[in-house]
Amino acid sequence: EVEMGLGTVLYAMVVWWRDVIREATFEGHHNASPSMAFGSTTGLRYGMLCFIASEVMFFVAFFWALFHSSLAPKVEMGDVWPPKGISVIHPLHIPFLNTLILFTSGAAVTWAHHTFVLAGSLYRGH
DSSP states (O other), rough: HHHHHHHHHHHHHHHHHHHHHHHHHSOOOSOOOOOGTTSSSSHHHHHHHHHHHHHHHHHHHHHHHHHHHHSSOOOOSSSSSSTOOOOOOOTTSHHHHHHHHHHHHHHHHHHHHHHHHHHHHHHOOO
């Protein structure tokens, strides 16, 4: 089973890359400026919009399932939340540390970005 699946994936990859190379070499597609495919950045904007929409839908579905299971636990889970047999992590230990790391890294990147923007504007004399 694994060999069959791996073989199918590898075959699909080879054929797909063969087609991409053929389209780029002989048909002139996939040039250096993908944003100009429609004469503007319309395609890239729609692509990013679809990506963001899919992420929003994923998180809505994830939290919908979480709240559905926690607010109305089923008989199969023992009518309790969290289900019996699951040990709960204290929220002020590892989850809090992960949140602090996430926020401090975001603040550091934002600070660095603003520093580069300011340095660039000072260098240009604005």
